[in-house]
Amino acid sequence: MPNNVFLVGPMGAGKSTIGRLLAAELKVPFYDSDRVIEQRTGADIPWIFDVEGESGFRDRESAVLAELAEEPGAVIATGGGIILRPENAEVMHRGGRVCYLTASVEHLVERTAKDKKRPLLQVDNPRQKIVELLEQRDPLYRAVADWVVVTDRRPPKVVARDIAERLGQD
Numbered sequence: 001m002p003n004n005v006f007l008v009g010p011m012g013a014g015k016s017t018i019g020r021l022l023a024a025e026l027k028v029p030f031y032d033s034d035r036v037i038e039q040r041t042g043a044d045i046p047w048i049f050d051v052e053g054e055s056g057f058r059d060r061e062s063a064v065l066a067e068l069a070e071e072p073g074a075v076i077a078t079g080g081g082i083i084l085r086p087e088n089a090e091v092m093h094r095g096g097r098v099c100y101l102t103a104s105v106e107h108l109v110e111r112t113a114k115d116k117k118r119p120l121l122q123v124d125n126p127r128q129k130i131v132e133l134l135e136q137r138d139p140l141y142r143a144v145a146d147w148v149v150v151t152d153r154r155p156p157k158v159v160a161r162d163i164a165e166r167l168g169q170d
């Protein structure tokens with residue numbers, strides 16, 4: 001039975017940042033599904049959205065998730081939209097435990113404002129888009145998660161340690 005930890009949650013929640021630190025803390029491998037998709041494709045996420053559309057990206061995302069879920073014990077940071085396809089929830093449940101990382105809209109806006117690598121936020125009003133995505137997706141994140149961790153005003157290292165402790169208690 002695989003014993004992975006999947007981090008799910010909105011863009012800017014800190015899945016990639018905290019996932020790397022958590023894996024180091026647990027001394028297990030770390031994978032970031034967005035980065036693995038880019039490696040397999042040989043192109044970055046904006047290119048995939050542009051050329052293959054969001055549905056092309058989602059196909060690649062599900063394939064990579066299924067592959068990573070076969071790991072025996074790793075930390076896997078997922079993309080913000082991983083919960084959009086119901087089969088991905090099944091794959092994560094079979095592959096280990098799921099932690100929902102989230103933060104206030106203010107923090108999400110601030111943390112995602114710096115770069116242009118997120119196609120869904122290249123709009124006139126990214127804040128409004130973040131609110132809309134959260135309204136749509138929060139119930140889906142909650143449905144798949146074994147527990148929820150709020151990352152507001154807490155440094156990534158502290159959050160990673162908190163998750164490691166929680167894992168040790170289960």
Ligand SMILES: Nc1ncnc2c1ncn2[C@@H]1O[C@H](COP(=O)(O)OP(=O)(O)OP(=O)(O)O)[C@@H](O)[C@H]1O
Binds near residue numbers: 018078080
């Ligand atoms: N707890 C935190 N406190 C302050 N800044 C943070 C925290 N977590 C992440 N950040 C910062 O927010 C930015 C986005 O974080 P990160 O890329 O880890 O988010 P993500 O959840 O992986 O997003 P995506 O779904 O787009 O991949 C980074 O610049 C990171 O340094």
Ligand SMILES: O=C(O)C1=C[C@@H](O)[C@@H](O)[C@H](O)C1
Binds near residue numbers: 082
């Ligand atoms: O929230 C989303 O739908 C996304 C989040 C990112 O991690 C990437 O997977 C991509 O930019 C799409």
Ligand SMILES: [Mg+2]
Binds near residue numbers: 015017032079
């Ligand atoms: Mg990420």
